[in-house]
Amino acid sequence: MAEEQDEGRTMGTIATGVTAVVALVLAAGALIVASGPGGAASEPAPAATTTEAPTDGPESAPAEVAVELSEFAIEPTDITVAAGGSLQVSNIGSADHDLAVVDTEVATPMLAGGEDATLPLDGLEPGTYDLLCTVPGHDSSGMTGTLTVVDGDGGDATVAADEDHDPDHDVAADEDWEALDAAMAETIGQFPAETEGLGNQPLEPEEIREDGTKVFRLVAETFEWELEPGNFVEAWGYNGQVPGPMIQVDVGDDVEVIVENELPMGTDVHWHGVRVPHDQDGVAPITQDLIEPGETFTYEFTAEEPAIGMYHPHHHGQMKLPNGMFGAFIIGEVGEDIPFPSGEVGGRDVPDDIEIAQEIPMILNDAGAIGLSINGKSFPATEPIVVEQDEWIVIHYYNEGLQIHPMHLHQMPQLVFAKDGFPLDAPQWEDTVNVAPGERYSVLVHASDPGVWVLHCHILTHAERHEGMFGMVTAMIVEEAGGEDA
Numbered sequence: 329m330a331e332e333q334d335e336g337r338t339m340g341t342i343a344t345g346v347t348a349v350v351a352l353v354l355a356a357g358a359l360i361v362a363s364g365p366g367g368a369a370s371e372p373a374p375a376a377t378t379t380e381a382p383t384d385g386p387e388s389a390p391a392e393v394a395v396e397l398s399e400f401a402i403e404p405t406d407i408t409v410a411a412g413g414s415l416q417v418s419n420i421g422s423a424d425h426d427l428a429v430v431d432t433e434v435a436t437p438m439l440a441g442g443e444d445a446t447l448p449l450d451g452l453e454p455g456t457y458d459l460l461c462t463v464p465g466h467d468s469s470g471m472t473g474t475l476t477v478v479d480g481d482g483g484d485a486t487v488a489a490d491e492d493h494d495p496d497h498d499v500a501a502d503e504d505w506e507a508l509d510a511a512m513a514e515t516i517g518q519f520p521a522e523t524e525g526l527g528n529q530p531l532e533p534e535e536i537r538e539d540g541t542k543v544f545r546l547v548a549e550t551f552e553w554e555l556e557p558g559n560f561v562e563a564w565g566y567n568g569q570v571p572g573p574m575i576q577v578d579v580g581d582d583v584e585v586i587v588e589n590e591l592p593m594g595t596d597v598h599w600h601g602v603r604v605p606h607d608q609d610g611v612a613p614i615t616q617d618l619i620e621p622g623e624t625f626t627y628e629f630t631a632e633e634p635a636i637g638m639y640h641p642h643h644h645g646q647m648k649l650p651n652g653m654f655g656a657f658i659i660g661e662v663g664e665d666i667p668f669p670s671g672e673v674g675g676r677d678v679p680d681d682i683e684i685a686q687e688i689p690m691i692l693n694d695a696g697a698i699g700l701s702i703n704g705k706s707f708p709a710t711e712p713i714v715v716e717q718d719e720w721i722v723i724h725y726y727n728e729g730l731q732i733h734p735m736h737l738h739q740m741p742q743l744v745f746a747k748d749g750f751p752l753d754a755p756q757w758e759d760t761v762n763v764a765p766g767e768r769y770s771v772l773v774h775a776s777d778p779g780v781w782v783l784h785c786h787i788l789t790h791a792e793r794h795e796g797m798f799g800m801v802t803a804m805i806v807e808e809a810g811g812e813d814a
């Protein structure tokens with residue numbers, strides 16, 4: 329019974345979601361824009377320059393410039409400072425960042441979120457230098473800039489040092505209120521934006537042996553990945569996808585996963601939340617030898633227990649996972665092997681015959697090349713969830729990142745029925761599901777109310793920045809029932 333539904337349902341629901349997305353691009357844009365401040369959406373964001381009072385000569389520059397680090401930007405991006413001056417660097421993000429002048433010894437210490445440092449530039453000759461954050465992957469995610477040191481005259485520099493910003497360059501973003509309004513409207517108006525590549529695609533076995541063993545193939549490799557429109561990063565991943573392809577098998581299946589390593593370094597694959605024999609746990613060099621570049625290793629195990637599991641490297645996971653090496657590994661069927669609650673839960677009635685319209689793995693990441701993202705995409709390139717009114721869906725939140733993410737769905741409560749794939753004795757309703765690194769929460773949502781309802785991480789800097797909405801934001805689009813055929 330479970331078997332015949334298995335692949336059909338997963339493939340079908342994902343395909344339906346994708347085509348529905350295309351159909352709803354305009355509807356979603358229209359609804360979101362309509363609910364925003366009138367008129368602002370049609371104005372493109374003005375360029376971040378100012379024409380007011382450019383009275384200083386070209387050689388004049390402030391002796392001190394305020395610089396903000398965040399995920400993932402250095403603001404302002406192009407900095408001009410007088411020789412012998414300094415940068416006042418603040419990390420306004422939540423991850424650790426630093427600011428280094430490339431090819432010099434000049435760098436701040438690593439700054440935690442909220443920390444500040446003064447970076448003296450005494451040793452720098454006049455000229456132009458590149459800036460970056462040295463945390464691996466942060467430069468490719470956008471944390472680069474330029475520093476121009478000018479041989480200004482000391483008098484001007486001292487005067488300029490008392491000003492909040494350099495009038496020749498970017499107005500400090502938090503002072504340009506209209507630009508902020510326009511940037512937010514513009515980014516929201518782009519949702520859902522089309523990008524190349526889609527992760528989480530169901531992986532079919534390349535072979536089913538006579539004894540029923542399902543054989544899958546994963547290729548660990550690096551590739552270009554379009555994170556958001558026009559922003560291509562070098563991802564590390566599986567089979568050219570971020571997240572890697574979704575593997576779903578039945579309880580009791582014998583499984584082989586052939587892993588080809590085309591990375592520039594050794595790797596392994598850990599089956600997180602999946603019961604396997606010790607020598608299949610994927611922790612080089614403890615349970616196996618490292619899979620060297622060019623080598624292939626085959627994992628073999630029986631899918632003994634239901635699992636909302638994931639796969640990722642253990643070896644240098646701190647670098648590989650943020651860069652895109654993660655995927656969902658699901659054993660069994662939700663609603664059967666991992667049962668749904670029914671009856672009265674927290675004062676609300678849950679029907680005992682729920683049919684799931686869509687089952688969506690939602691994999692969160694927040695660092696490295698991929699950065700703050702849902703299923704390998706940053707808003708507005710995130711995929712909306714498109715459902716019909718009164719349908720029920722399941723979302724499996726996976727946190728493959730380095731930080732906690734409270735995932736907030738507007739309007740419709742989320743019934744948390746399983747944690748790390750284990751059914752909960754006391755399921756509970758939440759409007760914000762807090763997902764720590766390594767955790768999985770499975771939730772049921774009843775699409776009761778038509779409209780475009782935002783679903784986002786409620787650490788607000790994971791969802792918005794000066795340039796507008798980004799990162800861990802998507803929407804649940806509930807179509808009115810009876811609008812189309814049932």
Ligand SMILES: [Cu+2]
Binds near residue numbers: 734786
């Ligand atoms: Cu977050």
